[in-house]
Amino acid sequence: MHPFAYTAAQTPQDVTTRGSHPPHPDILAGGTDLLQLLKERVRTPAELIDINGLDLGGIDEKNGCLRVGALVRMSELAADPRVTRDWPVVSKALLDSASAQVRNMASIAGNLLQRTRCPYFRDATTPCNKRDPGTGCSALDGLNRTHAILGTSDRCIAAHPSDLAVALVALDARISILGPDGEDEVAVENLHRLPGDTPHMETVLQPGDLITAIHIPASECARRSHYVKVRDRASFEWALVSAAVGLDMDGGTISDARVAVGGVGTKPWRLRTVESLLIGKAPGPQVFKAAADRAADGAQPRGGNAYKVELLKHTVTRALMELGGCA
Amino acid sequence: MTDTAMTVIGQSVIGKPVSRVDGRAKVTGAATYAGEFRPDRLAHAAVVTSTIPAGRIRALFADAAESSPGVLVVATHHNAPRLPYNSMAQRPQVDPQAGDQLRVLQSPEIRFNGQPIAVVVAETLEQATHAAALIRVEYDPAPAVTRFEEAAKSPRKPSAGKPTDLARGDADAALAAAQVTIDATYDQPMEHHNAIEPHVTIAAWDGDRLTLWDKTQWVGNDRAEIAHVFGIPEEDIRVVSPFVGGAFGSALRTWPHVTLAAIAAKMAGRPVKLELTRRQLFSAIGFRPRTVQRVALGAEADGRLTALIQEAVGHTSQYEDYAETTVEPASMLYSCPNLRTAYRLAPMNINSPCPMRAPGVVTGVLALEMAMDELAEAAGVDPLDLRLRNYAERDENKDLPWSSKGLRDCYKTAAERFGWSGRSPKPGSMRDGRELVGWGMATAVYPTHRAAASASVVIRDDGTAVVRSAASDMGPGTYTSMTQVAAEALDLPVERVRFELGDTDLPKAPVHGGSITMASVGSAVQAACVAARARMRALSNAVDPVRGADYAEILRRHGLPQVDVEADAAPGIEQKRFSMYAFGAIFAEVRVDPDLGTVRVPRLVGAYGSGRIVNPKTARSQCVGGMVLGLGMALSEQSEWDDRFGKVMNANLAEYLVPVNADVPHLDVTFVDEHDPHVNPLGVKGLAEIAAVGVTPAIANAVHHATGIRFRSLPITPDKVLAGLSKKR
Numbered sequence A: 001m002h003p004f005a006y007t008a009a010q011t012p013q014d015v016t017t018r019g020s021h022p023p024h025p026d027i028l029a030g031g032t033d034l035l036q037l038l039k040e041r042v043r044t045p046a047e048l049i050d051i052n053g054l055d056l057g058g059i060d061e062k063n064g065c066l067r068v069g070a071l072v073r074m075s076e077l078a079a080d081p082r083v084t085r086d087w088p089v090v091s092k093a094l095l096d097s098a099s100a101q102v103r104n105m106a107s108i109a110g111n112l113l114q115r116t117r118c119p120y121f122r123d124a125t126t127p128c129n130k131r132d133p134g135t136g137c138s139a140l141d142g143l144n145r146t147h148a149i150l151g152t153s154d155r156c157i158a159a160h161p162s163d164l165a166v167a168l169v170a171l172d173a174r175i176s177i178l179g180p181d182g183e184d185e186v187a188v189e190n191l192h193r194l195p196g197d198t199p200h201m202e203t204v205l206q207p208g209d210l211i212t213a214i215h216i217p218a219s220e221c222a223r224r225s226h227y228v229k230v231r232d233r234a235s236f237e238w239a240l241v242s243a244a245v246g247l248d249m250d251g252g253t254i255s256d257a258r259v260a261v262g263g264v265g266t267k268p269w270r271l272r273t274v275e276s277l278l279i280g281k282a283p284g285p286q287v288f289k290a291a292a293d294r295a296a297d298g299a300q301p302r303g304g305n306a307y308k309v310e311l312l313k314h315t316v317t318r319a320l321m322e323l324g325g326c327a
Numbered sequence B: 001m002t003d004t005a006m007t008v009i010g011q012s013v014i015g016k017p018v019s020r021v022d023g024r025a026k027v028t029g030a031a032t033y034a035g036e037f038r039p040d041r042l043a044h045a046a047v048v049t050s051t052i053p054a055g056r057i058r059a060l061f062a063d064a065a066e067s068s069p070g071v072l073v074v075a076t077h078h079n080a081p082r083l084p085y086n087s088m089a090q091r092p093q094v095d096p097q098a099g100d101q102l103r104v105l106q107s108p109e110i111r112f113n114g115q116p117i118a119v120v121v122a123e124t125l126e127q128a129t130h131a132a133a134l135i136r137v138e139y140d141p142a143p144a145v146t147r148f149e150e151a152a153k154s155p156r157k158p159s160a161g162k163p164t165d166l167a168r169g170d171a172d173a174a175l176a177a178a179q180v181t182i183d184a185t186y187d188q189p190m191e192h193h194n195a196i197e198p199h200v201t202i203a204a205w206d207g208d209r210l211t212l213w214d215k216t217q218w219v220g221n222d223r224a225e226i227a228h229v230f231g232i233p234e235e236d237i238r239v240v241s242p243f244v245g246g247a248f249g250s251a252l253r254t255w256p257h258v259t260l261a262a263i264a265a266k267m268a269g270r271p272v273k274l275e276l277t278r279r280q281l282f283s284a285i286g287f288r289p290r291t292v293q294r295v296a297l298g299a300e301a302d303g304r305l306t307a308l309i310q311e312a313v314g315h316t317s318q319y320e321d322y323a324e325t326t327v328e329p330a331s332m333l334y335s336c337p338n339l340r341t342a343y344r345l346a347p348m349n350i351n352s353p354c355p356m357r358a359p360g361v362v363t364g365v366l367a368l369e370m371a372m373d374e375l376a377e378a379a380g381v382d383p384l385d386l387r388l389r390n391y392a393e394r395d396e397n398k399d400l401p402w403s404s405k406g407l408r409d410c411y412k413t414a415a416e417r418f419g420w421s422g423r424s425p426k427p428g429s430m431r432d433g434r435e436l437v438g439w440g441m442a443t444a445v446y447p448t449h450r451a452a453a454s455a456s457v458v459i460r461d462d463g464t465a466v467v468r469s470a471a472s473d474m475g476p477g478t479y480t481s482m483t484q485v486a487a488e489a490l491d492l493p494v495e496r497v498r499f500e501l502g503d504t505d506l507p508k509a510p511v512h513g514g515s516i517t518m519a520s521v522g523s524a525v526q527a528a529c530v531a532a533r534a535r536m537r538a539l540s541n542a543v544d545p546v547r548g549a550d551y552a553e554i555l556r557r558h559g560l561p562q563v564d565v566e567a568d569a570a571p572g573i574e575q576k577r578f579s580m581y582a583f584g585a586i587f588a589e590v591r592v593d594p595d596l597g598t599v600r601v602p603r604l605v606g607a608y609g610s611g612r613i614v615n616p617k618t619a620r621s622q623c624v625g626g627m628v629l630g631l632g633m634a635l636s637e638q639s640e641w642d643d644r645f646g647k648v649m650n651a652n653l654a655e656y657l658v659p660v661n662a663d664v665p666h667l668d669v670t671f672v673d674e675h676d677p678h679v680n681p682l683g684v685k686g687l688a689e690i691a692a693v694g695v696t697p698a699i700a701n702a703v704h705h706a707t708g709i710r711f712r713s714l715p716i717t718p719d720k721v722l723a724g725l726s727k728k729r
Helices: A012-019 A034-039 A074-079 A081-086 A088-095 A100-105 A108-113 A164-170 A272-278 A285-292 A307-323 B023-028 B125-133 B171-177 B219-230 B256-268 B361-379 B383-389 B407-418 B478-490 B517-540 B548-557 B616-635 B695-707 B718-728
Strands: A005-008 A026-028 A047-050 A059-062 A065-069 A174-179 A182-187 A210-217 A225-230 A241-250 A253-262 B043-049 B055-061 B071-075 B116-122 B136-141 B180-188 B200-206 B209-214 B237-240 B272-275 B291-299 B305-316 B339-347 B435-447 B453-460 B465-468 B497-500 B562-569 B581-592 B599-609 B666-671
Touching: A012 A047, A012 A174, A012 A210, A059 A081, A065 A081, A074 A081, A074 A088, A074 A100, A074 A108, A081 A088, A088 A164, A088 A225, A088 A241, A108 A164, A108 A210, A164 A225, A164 A241, A164 A253, A225 A307, A241 A307, A253 A272, A253 A307, A272 A285, A285 A307, A307 B718, B043 B125, B043 B256, B055 B116, B071 B125, B071 B256, B116 B125, B116 B256, B171 B291, B171 B305, B171 B339, B180 B361, B200 B256, B209 B219, B209 B256, B219 B237, B219 B256, B256 B272, B291 B361, B305 B361, B361 B383, B361 B435, B361 B616, B361 B695, B383 B407, B383 B435, B407 B435, B407 B581, B407 B599, B407 B666, B435 B695, B453 B478, B453 B517, B453 B548, B465 B478, B465 B517, B478 B497, B478 B517, B517 B548, B517 B562, B581 B695, B599 B616, B599 B695, B616 B666, B616 B695, B695 B718
Parallel strands: A005 A047, A026 A047, B043 B272, B209 B237, B305 B339, B465 B497, B599 B666
Antiparallel strands: A059 A065, A065 A210, A174 A182, A174 A210, A225 A241, A241 A253, B043 B116, B055 B136, B071 B116, B180 B291, B200 B209, B200 B272, B291 B305, B435 B581, B453 B465, B453 B562, B581 B599
């Protein structure tokens, strides 16, 4: 393992100060992804700053919004009775993630920042623009069965791996960021960047930025929400395709709809066209299917992942059907 | 030793579901695995591997590594001792039978991506790992063969080993004349063993004497191979391996890293621990080769076979011919007058494959049994009826009678437990809500082998016994089952008998593989214990057999602290008089989601005719494990190979998908009564391999029954299912 200095942060300002100066330490929270990256030499930071001693835990409900501390563990949030009642899609997305052991360690903020499972990114001997800018993308014409079909570029087609992020994007969640210049808030949907020409720049976070909390607004769509994940095995596996959906009903009509998908995008992917096709309609198999047929608009498959175009439509349909009581 | 030498007094302990005698030690951490020994001044090694598939090392810069903190030595082809690599009088049967083993640090030549090219030894593992990353290598690359399809275009016969091209009658003519025919190609991907315990060796020199604590299924061969590699007497080497954390065949051979550990320890002048990383386990040890097979069947209108052709191509390395018995089951599993088989090798720039649970057989049977299912459909015959119509009453390949064959009982028992008679024959006709339900079945088979083995017994004046043999226990429960055999033969309670294994200081045992341990070592243990008990009777001057409870008194009367007996046991003429196989029948139910392409297996039912079952508890455990392996092979496991780099890309346990608990269904295991007086003194046939056979085709056949589509390329993943279903729509 690459030698690194270890610092336990005493205050959030320790993180912002040290983080904004060379050698720009990597932040250690649950460590479930970072340790893999260190062992494989995908990351070789000179310093790690451990934030586990900071007061960044706690789940509070205030003014119709759930505030989740950055260090809350996945298992804690998944099991919170307020979450299972009013934000079921969040709980389901978490419980469909990883294993019980990993969920007990991994933090909520770290989950959003986990790196792609692209095998070329994780093998330090193969070219990868995300890991080593300018070396090329091995996945474009390589093994790409698990890769993204939306938001891709000719530099990178790596899929974003988080399930939680998909649920949060569907629910318009926001994150609090403490930076060297103060506090800021950004929508989870805007946290991740498209790869474009710079796939190594994955988020809008700047050196020294620390995610302190996640805010998930309550809504009828959140209360009536659902997550469906399709994967190669029944547990402990990332999504081939997943869908987070929420519906608000006004009488017999859909008054609001949320649809976001995972496993298909280079970032968590909101499907506003699909949402607009649902709003104002009476829920039912035909309506759901017609809307979901637009889920893969703009998809650019590359051989091995071509099946995801159909699977995406079917997964969104399935999620809506199950939520709408049609399945 | 005769078959009837054992006289049982009191209650038999063979056949009892005794809990693992080492279970407590394992769950409490008291069991010491190879990597957990701690010789004084232990240093740690990190292996550097090649990043190209073929060529030569032009330059290797080790200066930065050598001056890195804690580093003791960096071993490369420049400074490593030149080793004689003497050839053995007889090649171990666990090694490929042709070619030359990989010689580590002896030349700059690169034969595959991931080949060990340097070892860094340091005070700590972290220091060694870091220094290993500082080594810079420049290569002169050479053209490499990394595409299976390219290598398989001009495959060649294995240049040594068992003949694989078998023939009787005229299979091609019979196929052309057959009323019903099937001709299809099946593709089984490369798979890796992925035992939880990584391969690890601790090497310690004391002058010219070497001790190896190694993860191995065969301490005796480890010693022999390293003695030949280093050109030192076998007596100067001791190999210790008391516990193995799963191996499935990956620890049969003595791999190059064992030599590397011994080189490193010699150069460092310290004991060295070398543990391969999970990623390195995908290139430094073997794997199940990718195998593409054509199976052509010809039959009468009623499904009776008239022609059987099976042709397989598997890949191997550039330096060894690793050949499997893939096409052998085709020669004996069913009655068929016309047969032709062929097995060919496609050499590539890859490390050598090696046996993985039921090597060859699991592969050959999956293609044959998927083809039989296709024939059943083509002939309009129930898949189980088709097997019964083609039941082989004797081995038509060897032209010998079976020593025993409980397969009819297996079919009947498993079919009843599964409820097969309720199957609706038409594919796609069984549904549960939106799910497509499929029922499939397959036959399982594995040859029963036996090898010479020795065992010793010490009966002590406290009335206890210690039984020893240099065997191994990679998980089946050797410790427990041998204790049972010994306890029964000695007429002692299990608690008064201790069995020791995994040390070259103990009496010789054969390889712990091929399901031969109980037949081979068990026979030796029984022979030694019977002889020891006879010795006790001689001492007591009794006419009747003595009771185990009287041992202490007999020894005290003679003033003896203990009695030592050693015995050998070896197979005999029975091997030429009978054909010996274990058989089984597997039934599977699958649920296919036609929209999402997912396949889930709610239940598997297996019945096995495997001779005498020494311990039904550990036996069931083995069968359950085999079923899980077959499930992974059917639905999720594959080593994903990138032709361009010549390497496995999903080289970790997150992306190489072995089944997890949520995938594992209700598993129903039954052993049919089978008394086999011929196979060996214990009447056992072994279970490790047959438990893995037949599961994959049973599931694949069930997927066809659910969907009406043949998925001939494994594993059957959602992308393939969706593509198949959308083509059909």
